[in-house]
Amino acid sequence: MTRIDNKERLLRLMTIFSQETDEDHELSLDEIILRFKQIYGPDMKLNKNSLKDDINHLINHSFDVTINQEKDGLPKFYSHQYRLFELYELRMLVDAVVSAKFITRQETRQLIGKIRKLTSYHQGKKLQNEIQVDSSIKSESPFxxxxxxxxxxxxxxxxxxxxxxxxxxxxxxxxxxxxxxxxxxxxxxxxxxxxxxxxxxxxxxxxxxxxxxxxxxxxxxxxxxxxxxxxFDVSKYVQSTFHMFAGDEEWIKIKFKNNLINVIIDKFGKNVDIKKHDENHFILSVKARVSGGLINWILNFGSQAKVISPASLYDTVKEEVSNMNKLYES
The missing domain is CATH 2.30.30 (SH3 type barrels.)
Incomplete structure (x- = not known):
């Protein structure tokens, strides 16, 4: 007959609850005893009353155990439902790990495996359908x-x-x-x-x-x-540094089509200085680092954005547009 001490039994019971139960998956006392037999062997003897005492001991020491009392004399069912993270929060963590370019493919798999352990086995399987990202963009650097x-x-x-x-x-x-x-x-x-x-x-x-x-x-x-x-104001530095390129910081004004308002708010926040220009355009005023990164960012919008000032930036963007035109004419 296989016997285990009270401490080991209590720890094993916590593990069974944590790994195998949640709000959609419960276990009866008979099913919990079966789990113990699967782990310690078929000759494992476990008294139901001792098991009930263990469950009450866990509850009294702030380990969540939800008891579902069925009607008509059916057995009670037990589950551990409270988790530090909700399932949607774990899914966001998985998506962030998958999307992060600086995390290697191997580390991505390792981190997702650890995140899945923060919930039950059943809910962890639901985290396998993470967002699809081109794996070629993932870093290969182990450093x-x-x-x-x-x-x-x-x-x-x-x-x-x-x-x-x-x-x-x-x-x-x-x-x-x-x-x-x-x-x-x-x-x-x-x-x-x-x-x-x-x-x-x-x-x-x-x-x-x-x-x-x-x-x-x-x-x-x-x-x-x-x-x-x-x-050191990190957010101010990042906000003024387009695409993380260096350059001299100065005030710039750009005229945009109205349909780009959300793009600008996403980039600079709701408190950015924007003013209505006419029925179809608005003017963005912002202090930024004038650089190749800034010029490329402006050119992304094609004919929907036009530099107003400073004159040096206007001339630089105009020259780049001219060079692009010559490139395609040839």
Whole structure:
């Protein structure tokens, strides 16, 4: 006869409730006993009264057990229904993991497996139909999760870091910038923009704040050298930096077709400075970093957007449109 002590029985009962029951799946006492026999062998002896005492003990110690008393003398059914996360919240977490480009395919599978363990086995199966994303966009870099951990630590402790940085060439080979020389920076913040993690930091060599794609960092090293607290508005920096390209910040005005109002609100928020121009257009006024990223963003809207000011940006966009026209004429 197989016997287990009270503590092991109580822990096993919690596991059975957590993994096999929810609001749509319940177990009777006979079914719970059967689960124990499947785990410990058919000669496992378990008294129903002891099992009831265990259930009451769990309830008295704040472990949720819902008891469903059927009518007409039918047996009671038991289930663990309260979870820290609702099923729709877990689905959002799964979708976010699948969509994140900086997470590798292998890490995506591992994270989804862990998320499914936050609910019952039955509800976990419902999380298998995650949104479909082109797997070719997922990162292949195994360094990202380690870099993110180190960067968070350095930011929290306000410690200098060094790293190497690089990019892919036309042959899809990853090449380190500056011949592999180390970048030394003061890390201010991590932000997620345009489906990528970015490090925002003060770069000593250039004497300015810059941002770096985390998936392009290599050999991140936290130094013993620290730096004092410096206030830094992350959201303001990100909002003024189109597509995370650097450039000089200045006020710009762009005329848009009315049908693009939601696109602009999604980009800048409801409090952005927009004014009606005529029945079909509105004017956006915003402080932004004038850069190639900004120009490309404007050109995305084709004839539905026109730069009003500054004159230098107007001329640059006009020249780019002319170059595009020549390209197609040839």
């Amino acid at each position: 990202i999760r380690l870099a993110i951990h180190d960067l968070h630590q350095a930011i929290s402790e306000r410690r200098m870091i060094t790293f190497q940085y690089g990019r892919y060439d036309i042959d899809r080979h990853f090449n380190l910038s500056h011949e592999g020389s180390l970048y030394k920076v003061k890390p201010y913040a991590l932000t997620w923009a345009n489906d990528f993690y970015y490090l925002i930091a003060y770069y000593y060599h250039a004497g300015e704040i810059r941002h770096y794609r985390v998936d392009r960092l290599r050999n991140v090293d936290i130094l013993n050298e620290s730096f004092p607290y410096e206030p």
